[in-house]
Amino acid sequence: MNFVDDSVELREVQKLEGHTDRVWGLAWNPATGSAGIPAVLASCSGDKTVRIWRQNPSNGPFQCTAVLEETHTRTVRSCAWSPSGKLLATASFDATTAIWEHSGGDFECVSTLEGHENEVKSVSWNASGSLLATCGRDKSVWIWEVLPGNEFECVSVLQGHTQDVKMVQWHPTVDVLFSCSYDNTVKVWAEDGDSDDWHCVQTLGESNNGHSSTVWALSFNATGDKMVTSSDDLTIKIWGADIIRMQSGGIFAPLPAIMIEQFFQSIGQVLTSKYDREGVIASGAADDAVRLFVESEESKIDGPTYKLLTRKEKAHDMDVNSVQWNSA
Amino acid sequence: MTLGLINANPVVHAKKERIARTDDLHCDDNVDPLDIYDILLFAIVVAFDLGVGCIHFVRDIRDPEHPYSLEQLSVLSEESITVDEKLGRILITFTPTIQHCSMATVIGLCLRVKLKDCFPPHFKVDIKVAPGSHADEESVNKQLNDKERVAAALENPNLRQLVDECLYSNEL
Secondary structure, eight states: OOOTTOOOOOOOOOOOOOOSSOEEEEEEOTTOSSTTOOOEEEEEETTSOEEEEEESSTTSOEEEEEEEOSSOSSOEEEEEEOTTSSEEEEEETTSOEEEEEEETTEEEEEEEEOOOSSOEEEEEEOTTSSEEEEEETTSOEEEEEEETTTEEEEEEEEOOOSSOEEEEEEOSSSSOEEEEETTSOEEEEEEOTTTOOEEEEEEEOGGGTOOSSOEEEEEEOTTSSEEEEEETTSOEEEEEOOHHHHHTTOOOOOOSOEEOGGGOOSOOOEEEEEEOTTSOEEEEETTSOEEEEEEOSSOBTTBOOEEEEEEETTSSSSOOOOOOOOOO | OOOOOSSOSSOOOOOOOOOOOOSOOTTOSSOOHHHHHHHHHTTOEEEEETTTTEEEOGGGSSSOSOOEETTTTTSOOGGGEEEETTTTEEEEEEOOSSTTOTTHHHHHHHHHHHHHHHSOTTSEEEEEEOTTSOTTHHHHHHHHTOHHHHHHHHHSHHHHHHHHHHHHGGGO
């Protein structure tokens, strides 16, 4: 992508209608969108359903090809495809996480993960698809092992956050789990080599340049050496990691966290942010706007700075709850 | 309206002369704080425990002879509401009757539901307790302004029923 002329603009290509309540989350099926396979998108909603949308034909408009209903009894808050694209996990306020398998255009719920005491807020698959993580208002993070025959076994229940956990996300290259919470922190969880026990290896809080209010979302760049977090404190922060140290059990070292709060003039909690393959960060906020940020070419002595590439005001009529890049 | 209370703590005000407003504001582009106030004024009905000085649900008080509006208990006043039309934001501050009022979050939820019913959705609403009026001010404010927590709370059938009772009990 060439940013030299700085005239980048976001243009709405299509509006997908069908849900009857707010749309909370989105996920692109990673096995689609290239090599002639039409892109497939899942969306989940307060209307208790998940909708599947497929581009038809490959360059054409998206159409709704399935509605996953009559399973969750409350809001579906988050959805995530397995790396193979064969399974879809959906996390719900009904305290369960459902696993769906599709054959052809039909989806079937093949497993239901229970255990959380109340609303499940997020679900994430690790890079190889061998592990699943969930989190919720009960302040816990659960790690599940994916077994043959669509069986799932809980291998760890992680306590440590002192409040509602909003999101979990596996690192893209190492099996290290990140979680962010209403307690204003991001926690990093890793397996102890000897005992196979999972525990918290780092907490990113206010004392190490962390957020001063609820952290809603986190996302990694493709190589996993940078992470972006977005918060109720109206900022997004970029963090740096030493991958080599992480692989050998070291910690995720934050960069002097770079705040971009000058771009948030109206009061809008940043609900979501995502890195694309080339390092462009998209954010969605409660001021109804979508913003794109990119690292500035001019390097500074104390570290990289980021600039606003473009802002789409009123991208939606209400809060932007989720942004997802199609990486195909 | 005289109330004949021996131990009025805090002071319960007589109802001012006001016109109850029930139409919604969906058509209005210009939002007048007083219009919002008129909507909220009679919308929420609570009972009041004179001994403790705290608000309760009407159903919790054995002899709810005097269900009160939030205005009578000085929980809301005309100054409670500010509208920033440029930013499309409404701020409601309410004053719980005692520092440790356990109903503070419920009152806040009732205000949210009532406003959502009457308002164009593009208006953002912030609801807070008046500064210094509650022992858990930060915690209450954080819950009331976390949209995910509010959505989940309103899906809880028990809580939803209580909110509906506060909102509609004056119609019973």
